[in-house]
Amino acid sequence: MKKKSHRRHTLENSSAVSLISVADKSSQISEQYRTIRTNIQFALSADQQIQTIVVTSSGPSEGKSTTAANLAVVLADSGQKVLLIDADMRKPTVHETFSLLNSNGLSMVLTTKHSVLESIQPSGIENLTILTSGPKPPNPSELLGSARMDRVIEEARGHYDTIIFDMPPIVAVTDAQLMASRADGTILVVRENVTRKESLAKAKELLAMVQARVLGVVYNGIQKTKDQDYYYSNK
Ligand SMILES: Nc1ncnc2c1ncn2[C@@H]1O[C@H](COP(=O)(O)OP(=O)(O)O)[C@@H](O)[C@H]1O
Numbered sequence: 295m296k297k298k299s300h301r302r303h304t305l306e307n308s309s310a311v312s313l314i315s316v317a318d319k320s321s322q323i324s325e326q327y328r329t330i331r332t333n334i335q336f337a338l339s340a341d342q343q344i345q346t347i348v349v350t351s352s353g354p355s356e357g358k359s360t361t362a363a364n365l366a367v368v369l370a371d372s373g374q375k376v377l378l379i380d381a382d383m384r385k386p387t388v389h390e391t392f393s394l395l396n397s398n399g400l401s402m403v404l405t406t407k408h409s410v411l412e413s414i415q416p417s418g419i420e421n422l423t424i425l426t427s428g429p430k431p432p433n434p435s436e437l438l439g440s441a442r443m444d445r446v447i448e449e450a451r452g453h454y455d456t457i458i459f460d461m462p463p464i465v466a467v468t469d470a471q472l473m474a475s476r477a478d479g480t481i482l483v484v485r486e487n488v489t490r491k492e493s494l495a496k497a498k499e500l501l502a503m504v505q506a507r508v509l510g511v512v513y514n515g516i517q518k519t520k521d522q523d524y525y526y527s528n529k
């Protein structure tokens with residue numbers, strides 16, 4: 295078995311995901327994230343602008359948060375002002391990945407008078423700002439579907455070039471579908487040997503139902519070699 299070639303950004307936190315694009319910019323995996331970035335930038339220049347991007351997958355633990363965080367890092371690296379929002383208020387991990395407090399965040403913005411700008415935190419990475427999930431609310435879907443969420447998106451649009459939403463799985467709960475219907479683009483993560491064919495078909499169906507614009511599918515591979523973890527397809 296090959297050992298994992300990259301460290302977790304925060305070793306002490308169990309839910310933190312690997313920020314390979316920070317740890318090793320020259321790695322093949324970082325290059326894959328830059329390829330995804332290029333694809334998005336292409337889509338961006340093609341017709342309409344893609345400012346808000348939802349990252350989801352059919353089921354749990356398929357690499358949504360890993361993809362969202364690393365994509366946010368490489369986009370910020372290209373000079374864009376990026377806001378990463380942890381919109382998975384059920385199983386939030388972004389605060390752990392970036393070692394941030396989570397007492398304020400999206401749930402607070404949606405339930406109090408706090409604005410987005412009052413609730414964001416610096417990521418420690420240039421051009422990358424974070425809105426953590428905030429404390430777990432009892433009704434995440436209701437909050438994400440609210441008119442208040444529309445105002446959150448509008449506020450974020452006014453201050454950032456790209457806004458990335460880390461979402462829960464789309465098949466089990468309606469959160470990602472609600473957001474995909476309003477976002478400029480959606481990225482669907484598929485994890486090799488984990489994502490089931492029927493679940494992927496269901497995920498695509500749910501996205502089609504709300505006319506989500508699927509920018510692409512990110513194949514999050516098993517760790518066969520350190521060079522083959524992630525690749526991107528436009529299908
Ligand atoms: N390709 C991979 N190889 C090994 N571990 C991975 C891979 N992708 C994700 N993981 C790990 O699996 C766990 C779940 O990933 P995460 O991105 O949090 O998934 P999700 O957000 O879809 O639940 C994390 O601990 C993450 O570091």
Ligand SMILES: [Mg+2]
Pocket residue numbers: 358359360382385387460461
């Ligand atoms: Mg996650």
